[in-house]
Structure formats: C-alpha cells, structure tokens
Amino acid sequence: MKHSSILSVRGLGVRFGRSVAVDDVSLDVLPGETMALVGESGSGKSVTARAVMGLLPPQARVVSGAVSLDGVDVLSASAAELRRLRGGVAAMVFQEPRPSLNPLHTVEKLIGETLRWQKGLAGAAARSRMLELLDMVGMDQPRNYLTAYPHELSGGQCQRVMIASALAGEPKLLIADEPTTALDVTVQRQILDLMADLTRRLSMSVLLISHDLGLVHHYADRAYVMRHGRVMEEGGVDRLFTAPRHEYTRSLVSAGAQGAPAVLGSEPEPILDVRDLKVWFPVRKGLLRRTAGHVKAVDGVSFQLRRGECLGLVGESGSGKTTLGMAVLRLLRGQGRVRFRGEELTALAERDMRPLRRRLQVVFQDPFGSLSPRMCVEDIVAEGLFAHGHPTHEEATRRVCTALDEVGLDPALRHRYPHEFSGGQRQRIAIARALVLRPELLVLDEPTSSLDRSVQFQVIDLLRDLQCQRGLGYLFITHDLHLTQAFCHRVLVMRDGRIVESGATREVFANPRHQYTRTLVDAAAVCGGFDELQSRRTA
Numbered sequence: 001m002k003h004s005s006i007l008s009v010r011g012l013g014v015r016f017g018r019s020v021a022v023d024d025v026s027l028d029v030l031p032g033e034t035m036a037l038v039g040e041s042g043s044g045k046s047v048t049a050r051a052v053m054g055l056l057p058p059q060a061r062v063v064s065g066a067v068s069l070d071g072v073d074v075l076s077a078s079a080a081e082l083r084r085l086r087g088g089v090a091a092m093v094f095q096e097p098r099p100s101l102n103p104l105h106t107v108e109k110l111i112g113e114t115l116r117w118q119k120g121l122a123g124a125a126a127r128s129r130m131l132e133l134l135d136m137v138g139m140d141q142p143r144n145y146l147t148a149y150p151h152e153l154s155g156g157q158c159q160r161v162m163i164a165s166a167l168a169g170e171p172k173l174l175i176a177d178e179p180t181t182a183l184d185v186t187v188q189r190q191i192l193d194l195m196a197d198l199t200r201r202l203s204m205s206v207l208l209i210s211h212d213l214g215l216v217h218h219y220a221d222r223a224y225v226m227r228h229g230r231v232m233e234e235g236g237v238d239r240l241f242t243a244p245r246h247e248y249t250r251s252l253v254s255a256g257a258q259g260a261p262a263v264l265g266s267e268p269e270p271i272l273d274v275r276d277l278k279v280w281f282p283v284r285k286g287l288l289r290r291t292a293g294h295v296k297a298v299d300g301v302s303f304q305l306r307r308g309e310c311l312g313l314v315g316e317s318g319s320g321k322t323t324l325g326m327a328v329l330r331l332l333r334g335q336g337r338v339r340f341r342g343e344e345l346t347a348l349a350e351r352d353m354r355p356l357r358r359r360l361q362v363v364f365q366d367p368f369g370s371l372s373p374r375m376c377v378e379d380i381v382a383e384g385l386f387a388h389g390h391p392t393h394e395e396a397t398r399r400v401c402t403a404l405d406e407v408g409l410d411p412a413l414r415h416r417y418p419h420e421f422s423g424g425q426r427q428r429i430a431i432a433r434a435l436v437l438r439p440e441l442l443v444l445d446e447p448t449s450s451l452d453r454s455v456q457f458q459v460i461d462l463l464r465d466l467q468c469q470r471g472l473g474y475l476f477i478t479h480d481l482h483l484t485q486a487f488c489h490r491v492l493v494m495r496d497g498r499i500v501e502s503g504a505t506r507e508v509f510a511n512p513r514h515q516y517t518r519t520l521v522d523a524a525a526v527c528g529g530f531d532e533l534q535s536r537r538t539a
Contacts, residue, residue, distance in 0.1 A: 005068075006031050006173050006205045007052060007090075012065035014047055014056065014229075021047045021060070023229040029173060032199055034206040036216040036237070038252065039226035041424025045209045046095065048226075049175050051075075052207075053092050054082045070172060088118045090173040091166035095209075095423050096368050097158035101150040107134075108146040111165045118169035133164040138190045140318075155365050155446070156317025156479075163191060170202065177209045178423070185479055185523040186316055192219050211424075211456075213252060217241050225249045269342075270304035271473050272328070272441060277301045277336035279320075279327050297323040298334065299497035305441070308467060310474040312488030312505060314481060314520065320497040321477045322365065325443040328475065329360055340441065358388040361439040365446040365477075367426035371418040377404070378414040381433045388437065403432040406466075408458060431459065438470065445477045456480075460487050481524040485509055493517050 007029040014022040022044045029035045037045045050056050052067055054074050067074040070089045072081060086092075091114075094100040101110060111130045115121040121129055127146070134142030137160040150158055159179070166174060174195065180188040196219055198204045210216050216223055217237050224234040225248065233246040244250045279298040282291040297320045305311050313321050327334035330345055330353055338345045340360065345353065361384075364370040371380055381403055382396045391399070401411035407428040418426055431447055444463075448456040460483060466472055476488055484491055484505060491508050493501040493516065501514040512518045 004031065005029060006070060007207065008066075008068040009048070009052065010066045012048065012051060012067065013063040014044075014051055015061050015063050016059055020229055022051070024064070025226070025229070025231055026065075027224050027231070027234070029205050029207055031172070031205055032203040033221045034196070034199055034208055034219055036208045036210060036220035036223040037226060038210060038213060038216055038223055039232075040252075041211070042422045043226040044229040045226055046177055046422070047229075049092065049177055049207065049209055052175065053086060053090060055092070083117075087114050087166075087169035087171065089171055090175060091169055091171040092175040093159075093163050093166050093177060093179045095178040096366060097162045098150055098155065098366055099368050100162060101158060103150055106147050106149055107153075107161050110161060111168055114165050114168035129168070130164075133167055134160070136167070136194060137161075137164045139164075154317045154322065160191070167198070171204065173205045173207060174198075175207045175209070178211070179208070180210075180212070180215065185481060185520055188215070188479075189523045195219070213241070225252070269306075271307045271341055272305040272475075273337070273339040274304070274328060275302050275337040275339075277324070277327055277334050277338065279323050279332055279334040296497045298327060300336075301494075301497075301499055303492060303499070303502070305473050305475060307440070307473055308471045309490070310467065310476055310488045312484040312491040313475060313477045313494060314479065314484055314491060315494035316520075317479070319494045321494055322445055324494070325362070325445055325475055325477055329362055329443055331362075355388075358384070358437050359440045360443075361434040361437055361441070362443040363427075363430050363434050363445060363447045365449065367423065367430045368418065370430055371426060373418055376415050376417055377421075377429055380418075380429065381414070381436050384433065384437045399436055400432075403436040404429075406435060406462060407432045408462075428459070435466065439472070440470075441473045441475070443475045443477070446479070447476075448480070448483065449478075456483065457486075463487070481509065481520060493520070 005028040009025060009027050012022055012025045025044070025048055027035070037048065039045055047056070047060070051062060052069060052074065054077065056062070062075055069085055072085060074082070074085070077085070108127070108130060111133060112126050115126045115129055130146065131142050134145065139145055139157065139160055145153070145157070153161065163179060176195065180191055192215060195206050199206055208216065208220055220237050222235065223237050223240055225232045225240070225246065227248050233240065233244065233249050240249060241253055244253055277298055278296070278300055280294040280296050283293045283295060284290060285292040301324055303311065313324065315321055323332060326332040328338055334346070336346065340356065345356070378397065378400050381400045385391050385396050385399060400414060404411045404414060409425065409428050409432065418429070421429065427447065434442060448459050463474065464487065467474065476484065478484055488505045490503065491505045492499050493508065493514065495516050501508060501512065501517045508517065509521055512521055
C-alpha cells in the first residue's frame with residue numbers, strides 16, 4: 001500500500017444481491033493529482049466512489065477489499081469517524097444535483113451546514129464565505145441566490161451550488177461524479193479550471209468520474225478505465241489516449257458521431273411556428289408581495305421548425321432554453337404565438353390541448369426527477385399509451401419492449417424500478433417513454449447529458465434514424481456543441497432570454513458573428529471533443 005496516497009483502494013468487491021457491481025478494483029489517488037475513472041454507464045464508477053465515502057445503499061454488500069482514506073480504514077470506521085471524513089477530508093459532488101439537494105433548504109442553509117460543521121463558521125463570516133464560494137463556481141450575482149430553493153434553480157445552477165457546498169469544507173480529496181453534466185461549456189471550463197487551480201494551490205486531490213474523454217484528457221493526470229466492475233487499463237492520460245492497450249479503451253477513444261444530420265424532407269410548411277414568445281416571471285417584494293419587476297426568462301423569441309428538421313438551442317445555464325421549450329409545449333404560460341401544424345396552441349383551452357399532447361413530447365433534463373419512483377419501467381413507459389388510447393395489455397407490453405430495445409435497454413429489465421438503474425440508463429428510459437407514443441415533435445432537453453460518450457452517439461444515431469423513418473421534428477436543447485454540430489441542421493444561440501445568433505449549424509460555429517457565440521465555441525474547444533471545429537476556425 002502506498003502510504004503517500006490520500007486514497008488507497010485494494011481488491012474492492014461490491015455486490016447487489018447476486019449482481020457483481022465492483023470486482024477486485026485497486027487504485028490510488030496521490031496528493032495534488034487529478035485521477036479519473038472513465039467507462040460506460042453501469043461500469044461501476046459511481047459505486048466505487050460511494051464505497052470510498054461509506055455511502056453505499058443498504059442493499060449493497062462489500063464482499064472483499066480495503067479502502068483507506070487519509071490513513072483511516074473507511075470500511076470499519078465508526079459513524080463519528082465517517083462524519084469527520086465527509087466534508088473535511090473528502091467531499092463528493094453527485095451526478096444528479098437536484099435530487100441530492102434538500103428541497104426544504106435554501107442555498108444559504110445548504111452551504112451553511114458544511115461551514116458550521118467543518119469550519120465552525122456562522123453569521124456574517126459564514127455568509128461572506130458562501131458568497132465567495134458561489135462566485136468561485138460561476139454564480140452570477142450570488143447574493144440573489146442565498147434565499148432560493150433547489151426547485152427555483154436551473155439544473156446547472158443546482159450543480160454549481162452542490163460544488164460550492166463540497167468546497168466549503170476545504171477537503172483534501174474532492175470526488176466529482178460527472179461534475180459538469182448539467183453545465184454549459186463556458187461554465188464547464190470555469191469549474192474544471194477552478195478544480196485544477198485548487199489542486200495546485202491547496203494540494204487538493206480530485207477523483208474525477210466522467211464519460212467525457214475530452215475533459216479527462218485535458219484535466220486529469222492519470223486515468224483508470226472500468227468495464228463491468230473491473231479495471232481494464234490504467235496509466236497516464238497521454239499514453240491512454242495516444243496508445244491504448246486494451247480494446248475497450250480503444251473503442252472509447254474512437255467513439256464519435258458518424259455522418260451528418262439527417263437529410264431534410266421537402267415539406268415547405270413548418271410544423272412549428274413561434275412568434276414573439278415571452279415568458280416573464282414576476283419579482284414580488286414587501287409584505288403585500290407586490291410585483292416590483294420581472295425576470296424576462298424568454299423575451300420575444302421567434303423561430304420555425306420543419307418536419308424532419310433538428311433545431312439546436314444552445315446557451316449557458318439560465319439563458320432561458322428550457323423555459324422556451326416548456327412554453328412551446330404549453331407546460332408554462334407565455335405570451336406570443338405558437339402554432340403547431342397550423343393550429344394556434346396559445347388559444348386552446350387545456351381540454352382541447354390534451355389530444356395534441358401525444359404528438360408533442362418531451363425528454364426532461366433530470367431523468368431521476370421525471371420518473372416516478374413508485375412505478376416500474378414498464379408502467380412508466382406505458383403510461384402515455386393508456387392516457388391517449390385503450391390498448392390491450394399485450395399490445396402495450398409489445399410497444400414498451402420495442403421502445404426499450406430502440407434505446408439500447410434490455411426489455412427483460414422492464415419490471416425494475418428507476419432507483420435500480422444508473423443515471424445513463426434512467427435517461428434512456430425517459431427517451432423510450434417519449435418515443436413510445438410516436439410523436440411528430442420532440443423537445444429534447446439535454447437528452448444525453450448523463451450518458452457516456454459512446455452511448456451519447458448511439459442515442460444520437462438512434463434519434464437520427466427515427467427522424468429519417470418518421471419525419472420527426474426535434475427541438476434539441478443542449479450545452480454540448482459537438483453533439484449540436486453532429487446532429488442539428490440549424491442552431492439558435494440564446495442568451496438572457498433572447499436569440500443572439502441563428503443559422504446553419506456548421507456556418508454559425510465555423511464563422512460565429514456574435515462575441516458570445518465565439519466564447520462558447522472557444523470554451524468547447526478547450527473542454528475537449530471539439531478539435532475539428534476549432535481547427536476549421538483557425539485554418
């Protein structure tokens with residue numbers, strides 16, 4: 001065992017019942033280094049990280065091995081020792097931010113708990129440190145968010161709050177489980193640059209769990225490649241990416257989008273026509289809660305979407321992308337005009353809107369939050385079928401199995417519940433639930449954010465094939481510019497509720513006119529996976 005390691009894992013084995021989740025895993029994290037765990041969804045990365053923190057669920061059993069964190073045997077540590085280790089010695093940023101934040105606590109209380117228990121800070125000193133931490137992780141005007149609850153924040157803002165809370169205890173080891181999943185490319189770069197800076201200044205170590213090999217290559221010193229609960233290969237990232245020895249590592253490195261966006265059909269009329277759409281949220285102040293102003297989440301947006309077209313919507317977290325998508329679907333109230341197949345949606349009563357919902361579907365950003373924990377996968381996917389028709393049980397089961405197979409999930413798993421799946425698998429369930437109704441328009445809100453890179457492109461290829469077969473129209477909301485380039489015919493760049501640039505995807509990214517678009521493209525190039533586009537811009 002290396003005594004200089006802040007973390008040492010030897011021969012770790014974890015099982016869920018008879019299922020092997022982690023099998024004979026050994027790894028070390030040295031002081032001041034960033035070590036990455038990479039591999040496909042379900043490979044055992046997150047289970048390994050939770051074992052390090054003593055946070056395995058009750059149904060998990062450690063069947064072998066040892067875990068030493070700052071010299072303490074985690075597997076035999078008392079509850080008091082674990083409380084000291086968590087937050088003070090090691091802190092964890094979880095993959096799905098919103099379910100990991102207490103919905104009854106404000107941002108101030110969420111971060112304040114760590115400051116009080118680990119640093120003994122309270123009152124003005126704690127508030128000052130909170131503002132500093134929120135500023136460090138890229139929260140604009142952090143004072144405005146101290147009284148906010150998790151449900152009032154975007155997915156990216158929730159993730160930044162979680163990172164700030166983790167950093168509050170100034171841990172020696174930061175375990176970051178997909179820390180930039182819900183973040184746009186500019187904030188990805190800010191967060192990862194921040195982690196790199198803290199590693200240098202504080203000799204803090206980072207265990208980075210990620211499916212984004214571009215990020216791993218740019219920020220990690222070493223990496224362990226996992227598959228089916230075992231370590232396939234380990235070494236310095238330069239060697240792993242330039243001369244991988246294992247076939248599985250080579251497949252991960254070479255994973256990418258093939259081909260171009262699907263060829264557009266010849267139908268001239270748009271299936272979706274949006275004109276001057278606005279969604280303003282009132283800001284209420286005082287004892288009488290009078291309206292003192294408005295947050296202009298969407299402010300006069302217009303666009304069209306044709307049958308068989310994929311329209312990308314990119315921009316930073318909080319720019320209004322998701323609000324725009326929800327307003328188009330009439331899931332949020334807005335002003336302006338939204339026409340679908342020539343029918344004015346904004347003028348319809350809810351009872352008249354209901355029959356159209358089958359043709360207008362959505363895949364939400366947070367798969368865990370959008371799937372009922374009390375329903376098995378078959379019931380979740382089939383729910384829409386029974387809501388919009390009266391199929392027999394056999395017909396519903398057949399269509400559910402077909403949808404699960406289309407998104408790469410074994411139909412035999414349909415009797416399991418959402419908590420029994422990895423984050424990537426849950427996102428595929430959410431996509432299957434939308435596809436089973438065979439819609440004409442699909443709003444995809446970060447549909448691949450929780451998926452590893454190889455599965456991301458499998459899903460993109462699936463969506464492209466379905467688009468060719470059925471002529472689907474996609475509104476693709478994402479912060480991943482590489483996926484946007486590979487998948488979208490046109491792109492809208494959104495900032496502060498407005499469209500600042502639009503056009504053919506390759507033209508916009510190769511020759512951006514607006515400074516904000518140039519900032520996004522440059523950040524995407526640094527974060528990895530965008531080298532081809534960057535070389536075209538600088539050629």
